[in-house]
Amino acid sequence: MIYVLISKVRVLELTKPLKLLIEEHEPEAKEFMAKALASIGITSLRPMKSVFLHTLIISIIDLKRWAWHITSIDYVMSEAWRLISHVGDMDEISLFTDEDLLETAIEDTNKLLKLNDYERSDLVDTIKFFAIFLNENEGKTLHDFKEFSIALRDFVIDTLSKLINEKAYVKKAKYFGRLLATKRAASYRVAQLALLCFPIVDMGIADTYLYLLAKILKIWPNINLVEFHCPMDPSIIRVGIRIGLFNKQFKASRYGGYRYRIFQNIAKALFPDDPTKLYTLRYVGETFCTPYKKKCDECWLFGICRYYLTSIG
């Protein structure tokens, strides 16, 4: 499958050094993300419910940053902080079930203010519904990934299916159907589909959210990451194209799309035990390999980077 979009020779050339480099620099990348989250006070030391809700808000803003004209991860964090802090005490989850408070908080942000009516109501609804879910569930349920996914599934099927408005449901009906058709035992898939049922959540947001909770904040200790999907972030695609892992037509894809599956297959082929390791490329994309100001000399991928090799040639 991998070889459909990229040359077989290039993948074989890349596989070994890329694996080694990523494994070597993964702690650095994790620290980078953890620091970014900690900059607005989201660490594993916070109350569980607070971490769960605010990580979702960050994941949403992070994955929509290109569409919403938020340029870097620092701006993502500051925008999220503006929203969260204007609602009130970030550990008081019940405040986030108040639509009016959320609406006024959006008015105090820089970029979210410019969202159109549909996006704004989807964002408000998602935060509100997720806060309702967290209010309904005790801390114990959230400590175990399996229990979390089952609790989220039950909430989505029993409550969210009634709460969500008709217009949003038209887009989400297929995910509710898929969720029903999925066996409870497949925890990651269940959690992913349950998240997709929330109005504004798409595949990238669901994957990023679960990645941040499991790997960066380490909410669920001793979790098996084999099932996890690597979030398909535009920064990873950019770096992947530059180093020659993907071809130039490769773009972020919708859920279940052909390219999404290829991306996941590549991640699994490189790191069968933990496909999310490929997310380390996001760190490269945020620090050295930005769209306009490239710092190739500082980048640890320069030795295998096709872009660097051709540019110096």
Next chain:
Amino acid sequence: MRVKVKESSKSILEAIRLAVRRLLIRGHPYHKLALYIIGRTKFIPDGVQLFIRRLRSNTLDVGTFTLSRILFVLSNAGYSEVRRILSDMHKLQLENGLWTDYNVDLDFFKLLNDKGIALRVTLDVLMSTSKLDVPIDDRLEHAINALLRTCSPDGTWRRTFTRSKTWDVEITSKAILTLNDYVDELIRIRALDLISKWLNSCIITRSCDQPWALGWAIRVLYENNLLNEKQLNEAISMLIGLQSNSGYWGVFEENLELTFDNLMNLLAIGKYEKSLRDEISHIIDVKTRIIFMINELFPDMINYLKEDLTNIARGSIMHKANLFQNAFIWAVERSLFRKQDPKPLLELFSHYIGEYKPKTLYDHAYTLARYVLDEVAEISNRHVALGWLLRYFKLSLWRSSPLLVIEKAIAALPNSNQKLCDTYIFALNVALNIPKEYLHKIPCPVDRNLIEILRKLGLITTPITIAIKNYNKVRDEVQALAKELFPDSPFKLYALSMIPIRWCRGPTPCVKPSREGYNLCPFHDLCPYFKGESIGAN
């Protein structure tokens, strides 16, 4: 002296004919009412009468945009009762003098910003008032001033699109047509010059950046004598080229409002009233005959189907077959593709009947939904239907709309299809006594026989090549027709499927010899496929 459109041009007549048919079949009740009035006929089917009653009693629960369209469409036909809408529109007028709607989900309106929508809605209202000869009062003057304030110095209206700063040809053309007396002469000349240049560039390049504006641009230039014969004919042929094979105009999807506008623009340019009336009267003849014949055919069909259901019950291998199961078997036999194996579906349903033993309609709706959600969901590949079923079940809709829940539950069965849902609900109606309040919700099953006769009579405009790929397109057309003719019981139209079975097949199609002489198909004089002339049966 105005230039004339080529008289020999058959394509314009064909375009008008197709558009009229499309509007009289798929159109909203106000489109149909307008065309019936234009056709000078007294025929008004029950579905349209229902709309008129709602219009008179002010119970139309529609937004500003739809209200403005009703006003515009009916004022074009000279329907004076529409004046009462004007008083409603006054209540909806904004402080700045414009009207707007934030919930317009239609075709190219996705490209417009709030200003673009507001200007269009306001122009529709002003155009209708001029058609109805309503004197300009303060409110209307306020609206006119608001429109003129938004005009650019070059005589155009711009910044109405979300992603483009180009000037809006449609609004400019409509405004010049409507506000002729209010616009400054210099501005008017500039605007007409720009519209003329735009149309010429469209004709030369054979492409159009605002295809929805073409009809209005041609009309405004034609009415101001700014087109020569060649330009006019080329522009009209371009407009006709944009029409779909099914008869509608639309950019991203079918747009009935644009279809009506373009039809009116074509009628304003040439003298086609006679052919328009001929087409309308032909369709009215067909519809009148259908309404008349259904009363005769429907009881026959019900007896025929009841016999069928009884035969299924007798021949059933399943033990303790009941009404629901017979209806399902009957529906499956008529709905699945030839290559599809009906066994898995029948086994699932049989398992459900054995386990839940439903007795009433409500019981059936509740238990079937539970069975599908609890036991079938994991093997189903119909995820969208499953999602909707979940919502309806959680909202306890099985109490208030059991048929809707049953429909979604059947649709959520593995390898199910829309035809199976429609046919099963119809079969339930034949087998059970469904309460009267739900009869208007029973859809008309659309099968091969019904499609055959409706297509012969010209009541299906979707070409076969498209219909084969998308069953729902033909289904929507038939449902719209059924709801217009029989709003209280749309499924009655299915009785028409008896016609092809009785008349269109066999060694003597259209004619059946009998001891007294011969019988002719009741639709023979309206059917272009009549084959009786060869034996002198005409």
